[in-house]
Structures are given as C-alpha cells and as structure tokens.
Amino acid sequence: MIFVDGVPFTVESSSSNKNCVSEQGADVLYALMECPFLVDATKSFKSIPEMRFTDSEQFGVERSTMCKWVYLFQKEYATVDPALVDFVGTDEATTCVGVAIRNRKNGMTSVAHIDFPNIIENALSQMLSLVVDPSSDAELDVHLVGGFEDVLLQESNDIPELEDRKKTEGHSFPLCNKIIECLWTRPETFHLQTLCVLHHNTWRDSEGNAYPIFSGFSVKTSDGSVFPASFDSTSRCPDEVIRRIRLSSSYEDPSLKGRLLETYETHTDQFKIEPCCWSPWKRYMALSLQQLSDAEILQSCSTSPSAEAPDFVENSRRQWAYLVEHSDWRESFPKKKPRIFRRAADGKWERSFN
Secondary structure (H helix, E strand, O other): OEEEOOEEOOOOOOOOOOOOHHHHHHHHHHHHHHOHHHHHHHHHHHOOOOEEEOOOHHHOOOOOOOOOEEEEOOOEEEEEOOOOOOEEEEOOOOOOEEEEEEEOOOOOEEEEEEOOHHHHHHHHHHHHOOOOOOOOOOEEEEEEEEEEOOOOOOOOOOOOOHHHOOOOOOOHHHHHHHHHHHHHHOOOEEEEEEEEEEHHHEEEOOOOOEEEOOOOEEEEOOOOOEEEEEEOOOOOOOOHHHHHHHHHHHOOOHHHOOOOEEOEEOOOOEEEEOOOOOOHHHHHHHHHHHOOOHHHHHHHHOOOHHHOOOOHHHHHHHHHHHHHHOOOHHHOOHHHOOEEEEEOOOOOEEEEOO
C-alpha cells in the first residue's frame, strides 16, 4: 500500500481491464509522477549538492575516521543498522533503479540496486526481512532514484486507454512500473518520499539525446535523509572486482534466479562474498571482449551506451583482466570458502582469513 503525504494514494484506473494489475500499476506510476507532493520532493532532492564518497587522498577530500558506509553494486542489497553504519548507498544506476526502505521506528534501512523487473517481488521480500518486525505494524519510508527516459514516452492525457498509449521498449519504464506495482499491491505501509525516476531524472542535450541526472544516492541512517551521491573506485568497496564478476556469474546460477545478491551481514557489519564459479568459457569471453574498442564495449555491454560514466569501460576491462589472469575460480575462493571483510578501526575494510 502506497501512502503520499501521510494519506493512502488513490487513483482511478484508466485501463479498460480493471483486473490487470500491471496496467493499473502503470496508471498509478503515471499519477505518482504528477503528484504535487512528489514533484516538490523531487525538486528538493535535485537541489541537494551531490556527496562524493572517496577513500583517496589525491582528490583532496579528507575521510572522516568516524564515517562508515556500505556500498552496493548492481543487483546487490544490504540492510544496515544505524548503530553500526552512517551511510548506505549505490551509484552506476542508469537504466537501473535504486530503492531505499527505512523503518521510521528503529531506523533499520535497506537499499537495493535493482536491474530487472523479474526480481522485484523477491527483492522487496528480501529487503523487508530485516527492516520489518513481524510483531508490529511498521511505517516505512521509500525512496526511488535512478532510471531515465531511455525511450521517450509519448503518453497523452487525451488517450485514456493504456493499451492505446505508445509502448516503450526501453529498460527504465518497465522497471519503475513493476516496482510501483509491487509496492501498490503489498500489505505493508509504504510512505513514498522520493520518486526521482524517468522524466524527473532526465536531461537532454541540444540534439535531444537523453541522460540521467542522477545515477546514485545515499541514505544517512541516523535520520533517513536521502541525497545524490557518487562513489569512486576507492569507495566502491570492499572486493570491487570480485563482486562485479559475481554479478555477471549470477545470471548463470539457477539458485540466484529472481533474487538480489546478499553480500553484507547486518548484525556483524561485515561483508561475506559467497563463492561463485566461472568456467573456461568465461575466460574465453573475457579474452574476446578485451579486443573490442571502447566504443564497441559500450555498445555491447551497456543498456545505455551514451549515458554511462567515464569509468565504465575501465571497470569492464579490469574484470576481464582478472578473469584472464585467474581462470580457475577456486584461486579466488580457496577451499570454496567465502571472502570475508571486517571493518577496521579507521572504518576501512580489511579481509579476514580466519
């Protein structure tokens, strides 16, 4: 159930098929995008300066030893305890959408970087498992950031039937539609606070090409405030390359089908990257991809080639170089055990071999 500005959000469906949940979900999404409260909230979000997370001294940004954050890659999620973590966030979301859910009572906060519609139902259940106390009714604040008009939606108010609207073949709209549909039909009380997606998260150049305004955000766990954020290679940690490889390998693992990847342990404040295997075919593919030009990599490996960050190609090449050098996955997961990282006194992550 979706609440906006403290009251249940209602909308009269324009669909002729009142029993079609997905079509009604689209009606809800369109209505929410025009809701004055959420439009104002999006404007406020856009006015907040972007926070840059870095662990590198070369950028001239001092890292507070008291600042502890958890970073999520694509298809990952984490639920954090505000007593242990100061910030939780993600970036690199172009056609993906970042979702944050926070329990108003205890401050428990879950963030996910969602990439495909077919994982959303399970994703919300995973996120809520440690956020909601089954013994009490929870008031949940929800924020959606990411996804842009990768295909122009030419929906007109003069065309009431959903099936008569121009169909999109983009990635962002079906994803946003499914997220809203699932929030709308679930029994929990979701207070939608931020909806910076689709045309609210799009800017166009002089030739009309679309780009996301924001591809990342972070939540301050102490008070639930949300702000635009970006992370560099020093702050996308720990174990960046392995976690990126685990993402690509997860699509070939039946046990992970339709689920978000769990990498962070809430109660111990540590990362536990479970073993993932890759075959010799993965190395062969990496060798082939290494031969591509930067432009070919963008076209072959991205859902939004013109909208990717400048380090997209570099990040891809580092994964492939690792796979070529470590063709046997057991080198990375000795004795098939997970890779564990614990937080040091200065807030940085250190690998534990115990």
